[in-house]
Amino acid sequence: MSQARYDPQEIEPRWQALWADEKTWEVDNRPDADSGSSSYVLEMLPYPSGEPHIGHLKVYSVGDAVAHFQRRNGRRVLHPMGYDAFGLPAENHAIKTGQHPRASTEEAIAEFQRQFRRWGISIDWSRELATCDPAYYRWTQWIFNQLLAAGLAYQREAVVKWCPQDQTVLANEQVVDGRCERCGAEVEARQLNQWFLRITDYADRLLDDLETVEWPEHVKTMQRNWIGRSEGAEVVFRCEELGIDYPVFTTRPDTLFGATFFVMAPEHPDVERLAEGSGNEEEVRAYVNRALTEQGAMRESAEREKTGVFLGRHVTNPVNGEEIPVYVADYVLMEYGTGAIMAVPAHDERDYAFAQAFDLPVRRVIEGENPEGDADGLPYTGDGALTASAPEFDGKPNREAFGEIVTWLEDNGKGHASVNYRLRDWLVSRQRYWGCPIPVVHCPQCGTVPVPDEQLPVLLPDIEDYAPKGQSPLAAAEEWVATECPQCGGPARRETDTMDTFVDSSWYFLRYCDALNEGAAWDPAVLREWMPVDQYIGGVEHAILHLLYARFFVKALKDLGHLDADEPFARLFTQGMITRDGAKMSKSRGNVVSPREIVERYGADTARAYILFIGPPDQDADWSDEGLEGVHRFLGRLWRLSAEVAAGPVEGNGSPEADAALRRKTAWAIGKVTADMDRRFAFNTAIAAVMELVNEVSRLRDEAGPSAQREALEAAASICFPFAPHACADAYQLLTGRRVWEEPWPEADLSLLEADTYELVCQVNGKLRDRVSAPSSADDAELEALALAAPNVVAHLDGREPRKVIVVPGKLVNIVV
RNA sequence: GCGGGCGUGGCGGAAUUGGUAGACGCGUCGGCCUUAGGAGCCGGUGGCCUUGGCCGUGGGGGUUCGAGUCCCUCCGCCCGCACCA
Numbered sequence: 001m002s003q004a005r006y007d008p009q010e011i012e013p014r015w016q017a018l019w020a021d022e023k024t025w026e027v028d029n030r031p032d033a034d035s036g037s038s039s040y041v042l043e044m045l046p047y048p049s050g051e052p053h054i055g056h057l058k059v060y061s062v063g064d065a066v067a068h069f070q071r072r073n074g075r076r077v078l079h080p081m082g083y084d085a086f087g088l089p090a091e092n093h094a095i096k097t098g099q100h101p102r103a104s105t106e107e108a109i110a111e112f113q114r115q116f117r118r119w120g121i122s123i124d125w126s127r128e129l130a131t132c133d134p135a136y137y138r139w140t141q142w143i144f145n146q147l148l149a150a151g152l153a154y155q156r157e158a159v160v161k162w163c164p165q166d167q168t169v170l171a172n173e174q175v176v177d178g179r180c181e182r183c184g185a186e187v188e189a190r191q192l193n194q195w196f197l198r199i200t201d202y203a204d205r206l207l208d209d210l211e212t213v214e215w216p217e218h219v220k221t222m223q224r225n226w227i228g229r230s231e232g233a234e235v236v237f238r239c240e241e242l243g244i245d246y247p248v249f250t251t252r253p254d255t256l257f258g259a260t261f262f263v264m265a266p267e268h269p270d271v272e273r274l275a276e277g278s279g280n281e282e283e284v285r286a287y288v289n290r291a292l293t294e295q296g297a298m299r300e301s302a303e304r305e306k307t308g309v310f311l312g313r314h315v316t317n318p319v320n321g322e323e324i325p326v327y328v329a330d331y332v333l334m335e336y337g338t339g340a341i342m343a344v345p346a347h348d349e350r351d352y353a354f355a356q357a358f359d360l361p362v363r364r365v366i367e368g369e370n371p372e373g374d375a376d377g378l379p380y381t382g383d384g385a386l387t388a389s390a391p392e393f394d395g396k397p398n399r400e401a402f403g404e405i406v407t408w409l410e411d412n413g414k415g416h417a418s419v420n421y422r423l424r425d426w427l428v429s430r431q432r433y434w435g436c437p438i439p440v441v442h443c444p445q446c447g448t449v450p451v452p453d454e455q456l457p458v459l460l461p462d463i464e465d466y467a468p469k470g471q472s473p474l475a476a477a478e479e480w481v482a483t484e485c486p487q488c489g490g491p492a493r494r495e496t497d498t499m500d501t502f503v504d505s506s507w508y509f510l511r512y513c514d515a516l517n518e519g520a521a522w523d524p525a526v527l528r529e530w531m532p533v534d535q536y537i538g539g540v541e542h543a544i545l546h547l548l549y550a551r552f553f554v555k556a557l558k559d560l561g562h563l564d565a566d567e568p569f570a571r572l573f574t575q576g577m578i579t580r581d582g583a584k585m586s587k588s589r590g591n592v593v594s595p596r597e598i599v600e601r602y603g604a605d606t607a608r609a610y611i612l613f614i615g616p617p618d619q620d621a622d623w624s625d626e627g628l629e630g631v632h633r634f635l636g637r638l639w640r641l642s643a644e645v646a647a648g649p650v651e652g653n654g655s656p657e658a659d660a661a662l663r664r665k666t667a668w669a670i671g672k673v674t675a676d677m678d679r680r681f682a683f684n685t686a687i688a689a690v691m692e693l694v695n696e697v698s699r700l701r702d703e704a705g706p707s708a709q710r711e712a713l714e715a716a717a718s719i720c721f722p723f724a725p726h727a728c729a730d731a732y733q734l735l736t737g738r739r740v741w742e743e744p745w746p747e748a749d750l751s752l753l754e755a756d757t758y759e760l761v762c763q764v765n766g767k768l769r770d771r772v773s774a775p776s777s778a779d780d781a782e783l784e785a786l787a788l789a790a791p792n793v794v795a796h797l798d799g800r801e802p803r804k805v806i807v808v809p810g811k812l813v814n815i816v817v
Numbered sequence: 818g819c820g821g822g823c824g825u826g827g828c829g830g831a832a833u834u835g836g837u838a839g840a841c842g843c844g845u846c847g848g849c850c851u852u853a854g855g856a857g858c859c860g861g862u863g864g865c866c867u868u869g870g871c872c873g874u875g876g877g878g879g880u881u882c883g884a885g886u887c888c889c890u891c892c893g894c895c896c897g898c899a900c901c902a
Binding site: 005177217218221222225226228230232248249250251252263303304306330331332333335336337340341342343344348349350351353420421422540543613614615616619620621622624626627629630631633634636637640675679684685687688689690691692695698699759761763765766767768771792795803804805806808811812814815816 | 818820821822823828829830831832833836837840841842843844855856857858859869881882883895896897898899900901902
């Protein structure tokens with residue numbers, strides 16, 4: 001008989017064409033459908049540049065397996081696709097080549113789309129979107145207007161982080177170790193008038209609602225740390241010489257009596273005023289100037305020597321009336337708290353280092369666990385009883401004194417309980433071209449005026465020169481900038497900043513639900529059907545930025561009445577990276593695996609199944625060409641056996657033992673794959689189970705009958721379909737004439753797994769000595785008797801009397817002598 | 818420094834609640850088929866000594882009839898945070 005050959009290059013395009021023609025993966029909106037019948041599976045929005053890389057192949061291999069599994073289990077699955085298409089790479093490319101960012105972006109999108117289709121991912125293409133499409137960013141602008149009207153978007157003059165390389169300001173989240181997260185250039189401080197979104201209003205809800213989502217614990221921890229909620233008190237220190245009150249934030253009001261000096265940030269607006277007339281002006285001015293130019297990585301390091309200058313003034317500690325000296329030092333940050341601190345060197349490491357450097361007094365006010373060393377053991381940051389404070393507090397545990405001192409402050413008008421956050425408002429202005437225009441007009445008469453919704457979108461104009469010049473290139477488009485005020489009709493000028501592209505990607509998952517709606521961003525009733533996303537999949541690199549912003553948008557939009565969900569993503573899965581030779585793939589290393597080449601050579605099924613087989617998908621994994629070959633051989637064997645068996649008799653029995661063994665293996669494999677998909681994302685062990693089943697068919701090819709072999713291969717094709725859809729659809733059709741994706745997920749026949757006998761493990765003193773066949777119905781006593789009679793057990797007992805016998809029915813017997 | 822994760826054959830990795838360590842795949846060795854094969858099929862493969870054992874899940878210690886799994890401790894690697902008062 002002729003050898004059927006597995007030919008993915010013939011099989012895969014054939015099924016892809018059918019799925020495209022029949023729009024198999026499109027799903028309609030049924031707002032009345034009961035929840036639970038639908039499922040929203042989403043991978044993070046890709047940024048189209050060049051062509052898809054191996055990380056894309058992984059995220060869609062995982063997502064598509066989930067989507068298929070959900071569909072086969074009776075759910076209507078929303079699984080859409082789009083592109084995060086605004087952004088700097090396309091713009092930088094335009095500066096270099098003169099090619100319009102729109103043109104290069106469209107080319108990249110076309111290539112991404114072509115390859116995604118070639119991968120055979122089950123996408124509802126009718127909902128495809130690109131964030132640079134006016135039909136999309138019209139609604140980005142509408143959301144901005146909503147936030148503006150609600151007071152959640154505002155403009156403010158502020159010292160911001162400026163990237164000299166990318167020529168734009170950055171959000172705090174986009175600055176890592178004082179460097180631009182994108183390009184690595186050291187950021188500078190600039191005073192600019194910028195647009196912010198009031199994410200800090202949502203700090204507590206963003207924190208609390210983490211409890212309600214099924215996310216990896218480390219991602220939740222990262223978000224908690226980023227929000228950085230601290231409970232403490234605001235305490236007022238008065239400068240009697242100038243008659244000004246200076247509030248500070250502290251998390252340790254219990255150490256208030258230990259404050260021996262006071263420190264202000266170099267950026268604090270009152271520094272110069274305080275130094276004036278103190279005789280120290282020159283030194284202070286020099287220090288402040290140096291600190292301000294020394295922003296970035298240099299300044300924000302805990303290792304650094306403490307520096308500072310005495311301001312020549314004093315403030316009064318409200319609890320004991322003590323006058324303490326005021327310093328300016330760069331270890332105090334203007335952005336956090338009030339930009340000034342009370343320093344308690346005995347109980348704070350930083351204050352202690354500063355006190356050492358400037359020879360300032362250190363007063364211990366909390367007893368340590370080991371009170372014998374009074375000079376040593378400082379700074380002491382642990383708990384203990386108060387001392388050297390005030391008669392009414394001394395001797396009390398510091399946690400108790402915490403509240404009592406706050407109460408005293410409140411009663412005496414010197415302070416109050418307070419909560420501070422590390423989280424800052426989200427700076428969304430960007431001085432770049434290829435982004436969503438901020439829909440605002442500046443009018444000399446009416447001030448800042450939003451462009452009315454009915455005039456949206458504010459279209460991004462075409463320009464000649466993309467090079468940034470310290471302000472947005474849009475500012476040069478004079479005929480675009482000059483406009484009329486929507487309010488008074490007089491001459492006015494457009495806002496020339498564009499939005500951070502993270503704004504675009506903070507709501508795309510909402511648009512997918514109602515992507516074709518031309519009259520609104522979405523219909524809230526439609527969102528009720530799909531939101532929140534049931535399973536979100538992407539890289540852990542977005543643990544803070546994208547995921548925090550998207551959560552904020554959903555909460556804000558809920559408050560504005562546009563949707564019901566509290567959280568965008570009910571479940572999150574973060575996939576690990578694929579490396580090669582133990583290192584991240586990069587062009588400079590020359591260790592890049594091209595998905596296109598892999599698919600051309602082995603087919604999409606092999607590439608996808610291999611990526612899932614390589615190891616647990618949440619872990620990093622190293623690419624191996626040989627491993628890929630192994631999976632290719634497996635798919636070939638599955639397909640070839642199916643073709644051979646399909647061409648043979650429809651029914652017939654083989655030996656009863658072989659038929660039973662094959663049917664048992666089939667039931668086992670169905671159960672194993674189902675459990676691995678249900679329980680966790682254990683695709684690697686699921687695929688291994690299918691391999692075992694296929695190996696079993698191969699082994700029993702001559703002994704088992706056609707019926708059992710067909711059942712086994714049908715099951716194999718059916719449960720392997722989520723990982724290798726084309727080969728399995730083809731094999732299933734050869735065997736049954738039916739479409740596997742229209743079949744329900746198979747159920748394992750559990751009765752087949754109940755065997756009459758099993759292999760009983762016999763141990764002596766915990767060591768494996770023999771195995772005997774035991775009836776499933778045997779009770780403990782019978783099992784013990786069987787084990788004691790096992791030949792090798794008898795040999796090892798060597799006449800000794802068992803002291804104790806442990807029987808684990810269904811497993812083993814352990815005899816202790 | 819603080820927080821989290823990980824450490825199993827030559828390699829990637831398996832191992833429900835503590836119960837046969839190494840499933841599955843790669844590599845490798847041997848065989849079959851073939852004019853040939855970058856095709857396919859069958860079998861062996863943790864280490865050490867002769868069957869039978871002994872030793873083996875980063876090192877050391879503990880709990881237990883029994884530990885890769887639980888506890889303590891040390892070592893190594895990875896990730897996140899890091900002057901946030």
